[in-house]
Amino acid sequence: MNVFDKTGKMALGSRMRILTAKMTDDAAKIYEMYNVKGFIPKWFPVYFLLSEEGEKTITEIAEEIGHSQPSVTKIVKEMTVAGLIDNSIQSVDKRRNVVALSEKGTELSKKIKIQCEDIDNAVGLMLNEASHNLWEAIKEWEHILEKKSLFKRVQDQKKLRESKDVEIVEYEEKYQNAFKSLNEEWISTYFEMEEADYKALDNPKEYILDKGGKILIALYNNEPVGVCALIKMNDPNYDYEMAKMAVSPKAQGKNIGWLLGKAIAEQAKKLGAKNLYLESNTILKPAINLYYKLGFEKVVGHATPYKRCNIQMELKLNEK
Known part of the structure; x- marks a missing residue:
């Protein structure tokens, strides 16, 4: 049995490399057949571009053919050694170095154009034989x-896959240390702990739960690796605040922030909230991206007890 029948789609890259190798081997033989000696198939995109459009900078060639600049630089050096490219040209304004086909390279284009016509016809016949158009599939x-x-x-x-093993549970007293330590970890990494932090983290029952809020814990393999709080607000514009979200660095990449955010929003809806408020800082780019993904939008003008806050956001729950 062919190994790819066993590996399935996982080996797509390997299978494509084998197909590419077969085509490249034949390409080398085809150049020889047309007496285009010493021409390496990987040079062709650069050669074709210069033969069709004239002198170019390395940057322009890289952008046109979809290669990196180091890759194009290497190919140009090889073609220069082969005498096909002149790399000592300056642009008209004399501010940029450009490359162009040498006299030898230009003369060679006559042979290659005839070769290209035959190859184009041969590939066209192959595409007609096939059930699927490989050329269009590659483009797609x-x-x-x-x-x-x-x-x-x-x-x-x-x-x-890993997020399916994450369980979101309601706060119990046994999770108090995790609630505090996970928050202290991220806050201390970027900022300084403030008085409002200590009040909520040292006394979550008094400052959050007893006032009508919620705390959710994310468990991965039964270990608390993420936390988030829903805090009741005394504000005419906002019902609840999503706050104290923290995920252990060792558990990142498992969609835990997303799962906690969605769960907190659902809790707020169950409590009859029409909107959800949060405060953050724009240096926390992954967190800000998560909030936008959850549906939060930026707002301004709300008083905050935190010095580190430089962005405020809201989620309109009645629109979701």
Whole structure:
């Protein structure tokens, strides 16, 4: 059995490399058949661009063919050694170094154009033989990966799988140390603990629960790794505040912040809240991105007891 029948989609990259190797091996033989000696197939995108459009900078070539600048620089050096490129040209304004085909490279283009016509016809026949148009499929996949990389897609799947093992539970006294230590950890990393922090973290029952609020705990493998509080507000504009959200660094990447935020919003809805308020700081970029993802929008003008607060946000629950 072919190994790829066993590995499945996981080996997509390896399978594509093998297909690329087969095509590249044939490409080298094709250049020889047309007496284009010593031409390396990987040079072709750079060569084609220069033959069609004339002199270019390294940056312009990289952008046009979708390669990195170091990759293009390496190819240009190799082609210069082969005598196909002149890299000693200055642009008209003399402020940029550009490269162009040498006399040898320009002369070679006559042979390559005939070769390209035959290759184009041969590939066209292959596409007609196939059940699926590989050329169009590649173009579609390039677009899909441009929107979101394979790495990011696998990362999302990992988060989704691991988040299924996260359990959100209501606060009990046994979680008081976790509630305090997780918050102290992140606050001390970026800021200084303030009086309002100590009041809520040392006495969560008195300052949060007894006033009509909630505290939720995220458990991963039965260990408390995330916390978040819903605090009742005495404010005509806001019902509750989402506060004291903290996730252990060792548990990040499991969607715990998202799960806590969604759960807190649901708790607020059950309590009849029409909106949810929060305070944060813009240096906490992952947290701010999470809040926007949860549906929060920036607001201004509310008094805050925290020196570290430089952004205030609200979530309109009746619109969700």
